[in-house]
Amino acid sequence: xxxxxxxxxxxxxxxxxxxxxxxxxxxTLRPWTAAxxxxxxxxxxxxxxxxxxxxxxxxxxxxxxxxxxWRAAWSTGNGQWAxxxxxxxxxxxxxxxxxxxxxxxxxxxxTLPARRGxxxxxxxxxxxxxxxxxxIGFDRIELTHSVHNPSSxxxxxxxxxxxxxxxRGAGRHSDGRHDMHLHARLRxx
Numbered sequence: 001x002x003x004x005x006x007x008x009x010x011x012x013x014x015x016x017x018x019x020x021x022x023x024x025x026x027x028t029l030r031p032w033t034a035a036x037x038x039x040x041x042x043x044x045x046x047x048x049x050x051x052x053x054x055x056x057x058x059x060x061x062x063x064x065x066x067x068x069x070w071r072a073a074w075s076t077g078n079g080q081w082a083x084x085x086x087x088x089x090x091x092x093x094x095x096x097x098x099x100x101x102x103x104x105x106x107x108x109x110x111t112l113p114a115r116r117g118x119x120x121x122x123x124x125x126x127x128x129x130x131x132x133x134x135x136i137g138f139d140r141i142e143l144t145h146s147v148h149n150p151s152s153x154x155x156x157x158x159x160x161x162x163x164x165x166x167x168r169g170a171g172r173h174s175d176g177r178h179d180m181h182l183h184a185r186l187r188x189x
Contacts, residue, residue: 003101007100007101008100008101008102008103008137008138008139009077009098009100009101009103009136009137009138010100010137011077011100013077013136013137014074014075014076014077014079015075017031018031018071018074018079018081019131021081021127021128021131023123023127025123026085026086027083027084027085027120027123027124027127028083028084028085029081029082029083029084029093029124029127029128030081030082030084031071031074031079031080031081031082032067032070032071032080032081032082033067033082034064034067036067036082036089037060037061037063037064037067038060038063039089039112040057040063040066040067040089040092041057041059041060041062041063042112043057043091043092043110043112044056044057044063045057046112046113048113049110050174051173051174051175052110052145052146052149052152052173053110053173054172054173054174070094076098077095077098077100077105077136078094078095078096078097078098078105079094079095080092080093080094080095081093081094081124081128083109083111083120083124085115085118085120089112090111090112090115090118090120091109091110091111091112091115091120091121091124092108092109092110093107093108093109093121093124093125093128094107094108094109094128095107095108095128095132095141096108098138102139102140103137103138103139103140104138104139104140104141104142105132105138105140105141105142106141106142106143106144107125107128107129107141107142107143108143109121109124109125109155116151119158121155122155122158122159125143125155125159126159129141129159129185133185133187134187137187138187139186139187140184140185140186140187141161141184141185142182142183142184143155143156143159143161143182143183143184144167144170144171144180144181144182144183145171145180145181145183146171146173146178146179146180146181147166147178147179147180147181148178153181153183156181156183159185160185160189161183161184161185162183162184162185163181163182163183164182164183164184165181165182166179166180166181166182167179167180167181167182
């Protein structure tokens with residue numbers, strides 16, 4: 001059946017190599033490499049990261065597999081980047097659940113414990129949001145987090161993602177299902 005409207009984001013955008021994005025403040029978003037696996041493994045030993053995610057890293061070899069999947073997900077519009085600050089990995093940021101036809105994606109991130117409190121997540125989120133709107137052409141970017149995660153709520157507010165509502169029981173965490181706050185920005189904001 002023919003579509004009445006054209007696809008918002010051109011899928012061919014994701015046939016080129018995943019870009020590295022650099023900000024004037026020294027923050028860099030770059031594709032993950034195999035050399036990053038030990039850092040990701042250590043990140044997933046952190047109780048906070050483990051609590052807010054449905055997985056844990058049991059070995060560096062397992063993380064190597066994650067990195068291969070993260071890199072492959074780029075072709076579907078679901079890019080994952082290492083967040084580098086001062087030449088070291090400070091966290092992860094990515095797009096997930098991308099619907100190229102509708103022009104909607106979701107932002108997801110975490111910051112290494114030693115780098116928290118330095119505005120790494122908001123700076124990376126702002127950089128990726130600008131790129132996703134202006135270079136790629138997404139119309140809407142969503143951000144969800146557990147209602148019990150005030151740090152993520154602060155990141156959303158700092159990045160201009162207005163609160164839109166609560167999604168009941170929408171997120172799984174280590175201690176069961178959580179209600180999730182939904183924040184979103186539009187390209188026209």
